[in-house]
Amino acid sequence: MRIPRIHTPEQLNPGQQLALDDNAANHVARVLRMQAGQQIRLFNGDGQDYPATLVDVGKRHVLVDIGEPVTAAAESPLRIHLGQTMSRGDRMDYAVQKATELGVHAITPLHSERCEVRLKGERQEKREGHWQQVAVSACEQSGRAVVPAVHPVQPLAEWVQTVEADLRLVLHHHSAAPLELATPPTSVALLIGPEGGLTEAEVALAQEAGFVPVAFGNRVFRTETAPVAALSILQWLWGDFRQP
Numbered sequence: 001m002r003i004p005r006i007h008t009p010e011q012l013n014p015g016q017q018l019a020l021d022d023n024a025a026n027h028v029a030r031v032l033r034m035q036a037g038q039q040i041r042l043f044n045g046d047g048q049d050y051p052a053t054l055v056d057v058g059k060r061h062v063l064v065d066i067g068e069p070v071t072a073a074a075e076s077p078l079r080i081h082l083g084q085t086m087s088r089g090d091r092m093d094y095a096v097q098k099a100t101e102l103g104v105h106a107i108t109p110l111h112s113e114r115c116e117v118r119l120k121g122e123r124q125e126k127r128e129g130h131w132q133q134v135a136v137s138a139c140e141q142s143g144r145a146v147v148p149a150v151h152p153v154q155p156l157a158e159w160v161q162t163v164e165a166d167l168r169l170v171l172h173h174h175s176a177a178p179l180e181l182a183t184p185p186t187s188v189a190l191l192i193g194p195e196g197g198l199t200e201a202e203v204a205l206a207q208e209a210g211f212v213p214v215a216f217g218n219r220v221f222r223t224e225t226a227p228v229a230a231l232s233i234l235q236w237l238w239g240d241f242r243q244p
Contacts, residue, residue, distance in 0.1 A: 025062040072145035076103035078239035086117040100138035114196035165189035172213040
């Protein structure tokens with residue numbers, strides 16, 4: 001039987017008992033309906049999994065014994081920062097979820113000229129918090145013990161000027177240039193446009209900031225498909241998909 005992995009923001013110390021935070025306790029007690037004596041794995045983003053035994057499970061509290069940590073082997077050596085222009089409905093959730101599963105290091109939601117999502121104030125903060133929780137849940141499922149940061153929403157024009165990476169790529173279906181590098185990068189910034197695509201001016205702005213236009217194949221991807229395809233290729237080229 002698969003042992004559930006649960007994220008908690010708490011500091012985890014081997015040999016100590018810990019009362020799980022409300023979210024983790026609710027998931028263990030009410031969603032999974034686990035009982036004392038059963039095993040879980042906890043992680044808090046420090047790169048390690050902590051085996052834990054349930055000591056006491058109540059409706060509103062869960063107490064666990066924490067075991068010795070085990071270093072998780074689910075992180076890619078390639079650090080990818082995804083600049084994902086926001087999309088409507090659950091498409092952005094899908095992009096964040098799949099990008100996390102595919103090993104992205106950080107995600108910045110962007111708004112651009114053709115972006116149809118407009119957020120501000122409390123509504124924006126709630127969406128940012130929601131996307132961060134989507135990333136947490138994807139880590140629980142995929143075995144990652146480092147949660148990618150979902151940064152506050154930024155204008156595309158600001159992000160392309162400030163993001164740091166060895167290689168900067170903008171997905172642009174008009175590009176015909178092959179991706180050839182003499183030295184494999186250790187970090188990549190990947191810019192993906194909205195449902196209506198990036199404008200020529202935005203592509204030009206990205207290029208002025210050092211981004212290289214690239215297309216993977218001859219088909220035009222939907223905005224939520226693009227990170228899945230691009231991240232898979234990048235992980236194969238320089239990350240942890242290629243077998244030694």
